[in-house]
Amino acid sequence: ETGVTQTPRHLVMGMTNKKSLKCEQHLGHNAMYWYKQSAKKPLELMFVYNFKEQTENNSVPSRFSPECPNSSHLFLHLHTLQPEDSALYLCASSQDWGSEAFFGQGTRLTVV
Amino acid sequence: AQKITQTQPGMFVQEKEAVTLDCTYDTSDPSYGLFWYKQPSSGEMIFLIYQGSYDQQNATEGRYSLNFQKARKSANLVISASQLGDSAMYFCAMRDPNQAGTALIFGKGTTLSVSS
Numbered sequence: 624e625t626g627v628t629q630t631p632r633h634l635v636m637g638m639t640n641k642k643s644l645k646c647e648q649h650l651g652h653n654a655m656y657w658y659k660q661s662a663k664k665p666l667e668l669m670f671v672y673n674f675k676e677q678t679e680n681n682s683v684p685s686r687f688s689p690e691c692p693n694s695s696h697l698f699l700h701l702h703t704l705q706p707e708d709s710a711l712y713l714c715a716s717s718q719d720w721g722s723e724a725f726f727g728q729g730t731r732l733t734v735v
Numbered sequence: 736a737q738k739i740t741q742t743q744p745g746m747f748v749q750e751k752e753a754v755t756l757d758c759t760y761d762t763s764d765p766s767y768g769l770f771w772y773k774q775p776s777s778g779e780m781i782f783l784i785y786q787g788s789y790d791q792q793n794a795t796e797g798r799y800s801l802n803f804q805k806a807r808k809s810a811n812l813v814i815s816a817s818q819l820g821d822s823a824m825y826f827c828a829m830r831d832p833n834q835a836g837t838a839l840i841f842g843k844g845t846t847l848s849v850s851s
Binding site: 664711727 | 739770772777778779780781782785826836837838839840841842843844
């Protein structure tokens with residue numbers, strides 16, 4: 624059982640929809656991350672939160688909006704997505720420098 | 736600029752054989768961390784092994800070992816006695832505080848196929 628839980632596991636949405644991805648960790652970590660994994664491409668870092676503060680935004684389009692209400696929860700709000708946004712979205716958390724990141728099982732997103 | 740390079744898109748090995756997955760990296764910071772992850776078809780990323788830039792010895796975890804050559808900036812993963820369950824994507828990753836703080840930056844991955 625992973626310490627990082629993502630919901631939903633699968634999501635199909637239209638380009639005009641608004642949806643949210645949820646990530647929850649019960650590992651006591653202080654950093655959380657969103658990654659995008661598209662076919663044939665490496666994992667792309669999207670956002671980094673340390674102690675609930677956003678420290679990295681890797682030139683992500685504004686149709687992706689992260690939210691970190693506390694150190695255990697991370698959301699990714701989606702609106703007016705494009706078909707090329709279809710991918711596996713992975714959430715991860717870590718304690719600090721030098722420690723491994725623990726990943727959730729991901730949300731498989733399909734934009735139609 | 737790409738920071739993590741995995742040049743082998745796919746590798747094939749038979750059960751019980753050893754296999755080496757290549758990884759080279761680029762950083763100007765003397766302090767960094769290197770990680771290997773396994774991603775089965777289910778999608779979850781599973782942590783395998785870690786090497787710190789100041790570690791004197793190569794990391795080992797069971798059947799996994801990391802061949803760390805600092806001067807060559809390489810951190811190859813060696814899997815001994817391959818098993819069918821080792822078939823998966825393998826990603827090399829680096830934590831470079833000058834790049835993305837505490838986040839990991841990943842290579843493109845290598846698909847490992849183990850046959851009986």
